[in-house]
Amino acid sequence: MPELDAIDAAIVRELQRDARLANNVLAARVGIAPSTCHGRVRSLFERGVLLGAHVEVDQASVGRPLQAIISVRLRPHARSELSAFAQAMADLPEVLNVYFLAGADDFLIHVATADSEELREFVLVHLSGTRDVAMTETSLIFEHLRGRRTESGSARRSGGAPTPTI
Secondary structure, eight states: OOOOHHHHHHHHHHHHOTTTHHHHHHHHHSSSHHHHHHHHHHHHHHHTSSSOOOOOOGGGGGGEEEEEEEEEEEEEGGGGGHHHHHHHHSSTEEEHHHHHHHHSSSSEEEEEEHHHHHHHIIIIIIISSTTTEEEEEEEEEEEOOOOOOOOOOOHHHHHHHHOOOO
16 A cells, blocks of 8 residues: 655645646645646556546436436356456446445446436346346435545544534
């Protein structure tokens, strides 16, 4: 696990708040020169601390207001195909996230669709209609509240549980 000094941890926190920060703004916020900041951000990517910067899309505004989490359990004969199944799911346009699990279910699949008919069709065609899937359970998402961003382990341990903001 890569070690983060106070400057690296501050850079990570700032980028979690806003991944679109210009390098000079980020440098000013963490109190270092822009050239140093650029090198540190590059190093954080190279060390695997930062994996990418992503845009969060309001699914309703792009015609997919219905979101669901689908629990999936594969049949025992399909256990050797876990990675292939996960990749096939991740490649579908309705799928936002695929989570590989320990426990009774093998996967949670987060999807966004235009309506309940499209959701039903997704489950029937891509899950229930395949020989490798033993069981599915679909839960509709009414509301999504994003949790607090990751903090360094020592800061999280000493500070107690974060207070939710609603």
